[in-house]
Amino acid sequence: MRPYLKLLITAASLVALLVALSFVGLNPLTLIDSALLAMTPLALAALGEVMNEKAGITNIGLDGILLISATVAVFGAEELAGGYGGVAVGAAVGALIGLIHGLLSTYAKANQIVSGIGINIFAYGFVPYFLMAAWGFPGIRVPPKEVLAPPRTIEAAGFSFKVSELTALAIALALIFHYILYRTPLGLRVRACGESPEALDVAGVGVYRIRIALSTLGGALAGLGGSFMSLVWFGGVVKEISAGRGFIALACVVASGLEPLLALGFAFLFGFSEALAYAVAVTPGVKEVVPYHLVLTIPYLVTLVVVAVFVGRRRFPRALGQPYIKE
Amino acid sequence: MAYREVLVKVFKGLAEALLALAVGLAVSAVLIAIYGLDPAKAFYWLFYGGFGTLGLALDTLAYAIPLMLTGAAFAVCAKAGMFNIGVEGQAYLGAIGAIALGGVLARQVPELSPAALPLALLGSSLLGATWALGPALLKVFRGVHEVISSIMFNWIAFYLTMYLVRGPLVNPARPEMSISVVPQARFPVVFRGSILTSAIYVSVSVCIAVYLVLRLTKLGFEMRLVGANPDAARYSGVSIRRATLAAYSISGALAGLAGGLIVTGRPPVWSIYGTLGNVTNVGFDGIGVALIGMNNPIAIIFTGVLIGGLWNGSRFMEPYAGVCSELSRAVIGLIVIALSIPELLRVTSRYLRRWSS
Numbered sequence: 001m002r003p004y005l006k007l008l009i010t011a012a013s014l015v016a017l018l019v020a021l022s023f024v025g026l027n028p029l030t031l032i033d034s035a036l037l038a039m040t041p042l043a044l045a046a047l048g049e050v051m052n053e054k055a056g057i058t059n060i061g062l063d064g065i066l067l068i069s070a071t072v073a074v075f076g077a078e079e080l081a082g083g084y085g086g087v088a089v090g091a092a093v094g095a096l097i098g099l100i101h102g103l104l105s106t107y108a109k110a111n112q113i114v115s116g117i118g119i120n121i122f123a124y125g126f127v128p129y130f131l132m133a134a135w136g137f138p139g140i141r142v143p144p145k146e147v148l149a150p151p152r153t154i155e156a157a158g159f160s161f162k163v164s165e166l167t168a169l170a171i172a173l174a175l176i177f178h179y180i181l182y183r184t185p186l187g188l189r190v191r192a193c194g195e196s197p198e199a200l201d202v203a204g205v206g207v208y209r210i211r212i213a214l215s216t217l218g219g220a221l222a223g224l225g226g227s228f229m230s231l232v233w234f235g236g237v238v239k240e241i242s243a244g245r246g247f248i249a250l251a252c253v254v255a256s257g258l259e260p261l262l263a264l265g266f267a268f269l270f271g272f273s274e275a276l277a278y279a280v281a282v283t284p285g286v287k288e289v290v291p292y293h294l295v296l297t298i299p300y301l302v303t304l305v306v307v308a309v310f311v312g313r314r315r316f317p318r319a320l321g322q323p324y325i326k327e
Numbered sequence: 328m329a330y331r332e333v334l335v336k337v338f339k340g341l342a343e344a345l346l347a348l349a350v351g352l353a354v355s356a357v358l359i360a361i362y363g364l365d366p367a368k369a370f371y372w373l374f375y376g377g378f379g380t381l382g383l384a385l386d387t388l389a390y391a392i393p394l395m396l397t398g399a400a401f402a403v404c405a406k407a408g409m410f411n412i413g414v415e416g417q418a419y420l421g422a423i424g425a426i427a428l429g430g431v432l433a434r435q436v437p438e439l440s441p442a443a444l445p446l447a448l449l450g451s452s453l454l455g456a457t458w459a460l461g462p463a464l465l466k467v468f469r470g471v472h473e474v475i476s477s478i479m480f481n482w483i484a485f486y487l488t489m490y491l492v493r494g495p496l497v498n499p500a501r502p503e504m505s506i507s508v509v510p511q512a513r514f515p516v517v518f519r520g521s522i523l524t525s526a527i528y529v530s531v532s533v534c535i536a537v538y539l540v541l542r543l544t545k546l547g548f549e550m551r552l553v554g555a556n557p558d559a560a561r562y563s564g565v566s567i568r569r570a571t572l573a574a575y576s577i578s579g580a581l582a583g584l585a586g587g588l589i590v591t592g593r594p595p596v597w598s599i600y601g602t603l604g605n606v607t608n609v610g611f612d613g614i615g616v617a618l619i620g621m622n623n624p625i626a627i628i629f630t631g632v633l634i635g636g637l638w639n640g641s642r643f644m645e646p647y648a649g650v651c652s653e654l655s656r657a658v659i660g661l662i663v664i665a666l667s668i669p670e671l672l673r674v675t676s677r678y679l680r681r682w683s684s
């Protein structure tokens with residue numbers, strides 16, 4: 001239970017921080033609001049990664065998937081009309097990349113880290129190329145408002161919250177994944193796939209099939225996160241839109257020790273630090289003193305500290321990252 | 328080792344790299360064709376721009392200078408079984424180190440200016456190595472995977488460098504870039520009219536030195552042992568902690584040196600752009616350089632030139648074939664993905680044989 005305790009302490013200090021901030025003039029509710037938005041892509045990508053790491057596949061190409069899907073989702077929204085059409089396209093592209101990574105990691109026995117690095121480098125080149133090829137303008141695309149899927153505004157307690165369905169989906173998925181992993185035969189198979197693929201193979205269950213399916217799922221969820229960034233959250237895409245979020249999502253996964261609920265908690269924590277950084281960067285009185293570019297390092301510093309504190313003695317699946325070779 | 332074996336190894340490596348290059352180009356050709364552009368034209372300009380004339384080939388060598396070093400930096404860690412994805416950030420900090428000692432200090436203490444070049448390079452490798460120690464210490468003492476921590480360090484380095492270049496280190500006369508290094512800290516141009524400087528000698532000899540250290544010294548042997556088989560290393564009394572820290576510091580110093588050589592060894596700016604335009608991606612593409620070169624520092628000299636050629640040539644794709652220059656990076660990514668498959672050559676030839684029969 002110790003990680004939960006630590007997370008509880010973290011949550012308590014967050015509340016204290018919020019109260020303190022309200023004295024400086026920052027509205028804590030605004031912060032929570034933007035923290036939930038910032039949490040969503042991290043949570044979606046992290047939850048997918050938790051599942052495929054449970055089955056033994058590491059995909060460090062999450063950042064690349066976020067980038068590519070964010071860009072292609074905008075294209076999909078403009079061409080297929082409609083924000084959610086675009087979100088679906090983004091998820092499909094993510095699934096495709098996850099599938100390729102899955103195939104490479106199983107049948108081709110690829111080095112998963114190298115394949116992931118390749119996905120990221122590919123994305124850093126593909127996205128600027130795609131932006132230029134599709135819209136003839138370098139580095140950025142702001143689509144017309146009608147094709148976006150902006151978050152809904154909910155009035156509650158005299159305050160208007162901006163909430164997206166995808167945020168709700170992320171929270172629901174954390175619960176569902178937790179249930180599947182620990183309460184169903186399917187979850188047992190997934191975990192066995194990462195712990196002792198030989199046993200699963202002997203029992204007549206296809207290790208490759210499970211791994212490929214979960215890698216595809218992980219890619220699809222990262223794709224969903226990417227589409228969320230461009231179509232729901234920012235309302236457009238720039239060529240650096242992911243800003244390392246794929247790796248922050250990996251940090252959630254590692255710090256959580258592959259527990260979906262904890263991963264969601266960390267995603268909120270990192271989302272909150274991001275929201276805090278932006279809030280600080282625009283707060284009068286603060287923005288004149290602290291240089292803007294240094295404020296932007298806050299989310300990465302928080303990630304480093306949190307991972308260093310939480311990773312400790314976590315146990316990871318025995319066959320994680322290892323290609324399974326049939327006898 | 329017999330000559331034959333070495334030759335076979337070199338030939339196999341070469342064939343594998345070429346195969347991966349072919350995969351990268353083939354997939355990119357599809358991407359180009361989807362948008363109604365002409366892949367043949369794009370690739371013609373890509374390779375013409377990289378190697379088409381003597382002048383262009385010299386410029387390609389100039390672009391290869393830092394890429395060889397970031398490649399060697401990644402390779403050192405890879406040999407010790409780690410992935411230093413932080414070469415990117417370490418190179419930014421290296422460029423800052425060169426500006427700090429070869430620009431700021433050399434101007435403030437004029438007596439030092441004759442030694443400005445070695446000072447600048449010392450500053451860049453020291454700062455690069457220091458930046459690399461962060462992920463290394465987190466790995467050694469807290470068990471944090473270096474891939475995650477080094478990307479965080481990359482982004483912190485990115486914003487820190489941007490802050491420094493636009494703030495304390497800004498060039499008052501030209502605010503779009505940082506202070507330049509003093510003229511004594513600039514490598515001379517080798518051929519007039521080209522941007523190739525004698526910095527190329529530094530990066531080539533450093534690559535050779537890295538090869539020798541890995542091959543011939545005790546430390547190099549220990550690092551390779553830790554990478555190849557950590558258990559064997561532990562039982563034979565090798566300190567994994569020491570080897571990890573050593574590999575990471577050497578790697579960081581090399582990456583920092585790469586950043587330093589961009590500032591001191593490539594005309595015309597001798598400084599860092601406010602957009603960081605002349606230092607970005609040198610680390611990530613260096614990973615490609617290392618992987619294509621099978622993490623062999625000697626091979627990396629040549630793959631550095633290959634990727635340098637892609638950088639140089641990609642500038643021609645845009646005006647002449649209408650293909651965005653960044654596509655060259657997508658090609659590098661695809662090559663890396665192809666190379667993630669071990670025994671790519673064997674697998675491919677097996678499938679080819681199966682299909683043909």
